[in-house]
Amino acid sequence: MSQTEHARSIRIPFESSQVIRDLRAGDALLLSGVMYTARDAAHQRMLQGLERGEELPIPVEREVIYYVGPTPPRPGQAIGSAGPTTAYRMDPYTPQFIEMGLGGAIGKGYRAAEVREAIRGRAFAYMAAIGGAGALLGRCIKEASVIAYEDLGTEAIRRLVIEDFPVIVINDTLGSDFYEVAQEPWRRTGGGG
Amino acid sequence: MREVHVDAIASAxxxxxxxxxxxxxxxxxQALEKAYRDxxxxxxxxxxxxxxxxxxxATATGVPYCQDCGVxxxxxxVGQDCHVVGGALSEAINEGVRCGFAAGYMRASMLQSPLDRRNTGDNTPAVIHYDVVPGDRLELAITLKGGGSENMSRQAMLKPADGVEGVKRFVVETVANAGPNACPPLVxxxxxxxxxxxxxxxAKKAIMRPIGEFNPDPAIAELEKELLVLCNETGVGPQGLGGIVTxxxxxxxxxxxxVTALPVAVNIQCHANRRREVIL
Structure with missing residues (x-):
């Protein structure tokens, strides 16, 4: 498994549904383009707004949401430390965003079975960035501007311009889960003593 | 009685x-470098x-190691012959957190209330554990504890009949379930x-111990060694991407x-294991 040496450059928002459908669990990608940040609070607020008949503050068609709450930038920096947060907290909201045509999400950690099922057959990819590598990942973010829910502070929705942002595809349209695939060969125990 | 001023505490x-x-x-x-070799x-x-x-x-640029700067x-x-002067000890600690997080451009993650979820804006309050000990010194140890790993922590009131095997099973299951959610390699x-x-x-106190330092009780040290092997057989590996260093x-x-109890708790610490200590 030397995916990382063969990382593919991909533009986001994804150029077509086919580009997303062609992604496979385990693919290492270097993403460049524009993506939006949102965590639990922002997801909840977006869906509550929709229920009231309001428009979403971000485009979703083939777009990518990054689950991150960055540290404040020092003067002269675009953003501070900006690694992924744990994705399962967004599980209750993700299927609805997939329905609306969202192209992908970046976080870390396992997704619920319902989310993996919601991804199957759709043009959506769940991708993981290296959790805790916030200083390094922040460097791939060239511009950051708050575009909605400023009162949420670190959890506000930001528009990020990124360059060669490294991720690994975890859950793909075929229903594969790369964590399962990657761990299996190294498992020596069923769980304890 | 020796005096320590709150300003010295806040600044430390x-x-x-x-x-x-x-x-x-x-x-x-060093543990991460060894992990890279192993x-x-x-x-x-x-x-x-x-x-x-x-x-x-992070060290070279002053940008936080992880965006979650933690609780x-x-x-x-607190030495029983040490007298804190100039104000309240807990307030001095919180003042230190407030200043440190602002000066370090660190993320404020603490909420006023778990239900209304409004951010306090300065990462206070700290979670403080006090212990009164002999002597006239004030020892302060701090860790910046990330939420992702904290969320994967578990506690169980095992039955005495579950014994050491039950303890091992619970620890390994907790580590395996935590997987990539908790940002391995873990402590x-x-x-x-x-x-x-x-x-x-x-469990929280255990994560304050330096890596490589065994429990002084030889039987417990043996259990620590055995658990490390077992946890690393889960296959989770670094970041949950598979491997032998979980x-x-x-x-x-x-x-x-x-006599009725066998409590066990596992407090998961991610690789952003950020500890410091000082004696005033």
Whole structure:
């Protein structure tokens, strides 16, 4: 498994549904383009707004949401430390965003079975960035501007311009889960003593 | 009676927050370097390489190692002959956190209330554990505890019949379930014995111990060694991408317990193991 040496450059928002459908669990990608940040609070607020008949503050068609709450930038920096947060907290909201045509999400950690099922057959990819590598990942973010829910502070929705942002595809349209695939060969125990 | 002024306490806490936010301790860096040498999975090795690069970059640029700068957990060992002057000790600690997080451009993650979820804006309050000890010194140990790993922590009131095998099973299951959610390689702090609350306190105390330092009780040290092997057989590996280094260390703290009980707690610590300590 030397995916990382063969990382593919991909533009986001994804150029077509086919580009997303062609992604496979385990693919290492270097993403460049524009993506939006949102965590639990922002997801909840977006869906509550929709229920009231309001428009979403971000485009979703083939777009990518990054689950991150960055540290404040020092003067002269675009953003501070900006690694992924744990994705399962967004599980209750993700299927609805997939329905609306969202192209992908970046976080870390396992997704619920319902989310993996919601991804199957759709043009959506769940991708993981290296959790805790916030200083390094922040460097791939060239511009950051708050575009909605400023009162949420670190959890506000930001528009990020990124360059060669490294991720690994975890859950793909075929229903594969790369964590399962990657761990299996190294498992020596069923769980304890 | 020796006096310590609250200003000295606030400034020590502030400095420790800023320094811990951008630099892992040496024992932790060495553990990651060893993990890089030991790991056999190429993807796992790659993940550790990135973490080492991230550590170097954070220290060089002053950008926090992780965006989750954590809850400030403080263990204060107050000498019974030490007199804190100029104000309240807890307030001094919180003032230190407030200043340190602002000066270090660190993220405020603490909420006023778990239900209304409004951010306090300055990462206070800290979670403070006090212990009164002999002597006239004030020892302050701090860790910046990330939420992702904290969320994967668990406690169980096992039956005495479950015995050491039950303890091992519970620890390994907790580590396996935590998987990539908790940002491995991990340091699961293990609290064994006491009561329901004491076991979780012990687990937190365990993660304060430097990597490589065994429990002084040889039998518990043996269990620590065995648990490290078992945890690393889960296959989770660095970042959950598969491999043989899921945990860097498995420290256990022990306390006597009730005849009916076998409490065990596992407080998961991620690789952003950011500790500092000072004696005033």
């Amino acid at each position: 806490i502030s400095e420790m927050c800023q320094s811990a936010g951008v630099a892992l301790t040496d024992d932790m860096l 790991e056999q999975s190429p993807l796992g090795r790659h993940a550790i390489r990135i973490l080492l690069d991230n550590a170097r970059l 400030a957990i403080v263990f204060a060992r 699961p702090g293990i609290g064994l014995g006491g009561t329901f609350d004491k076991s979780t306190y012990l 945990c860097l260390w498995t420290p256990i703290e022990v306390y006597p317990c009730h």
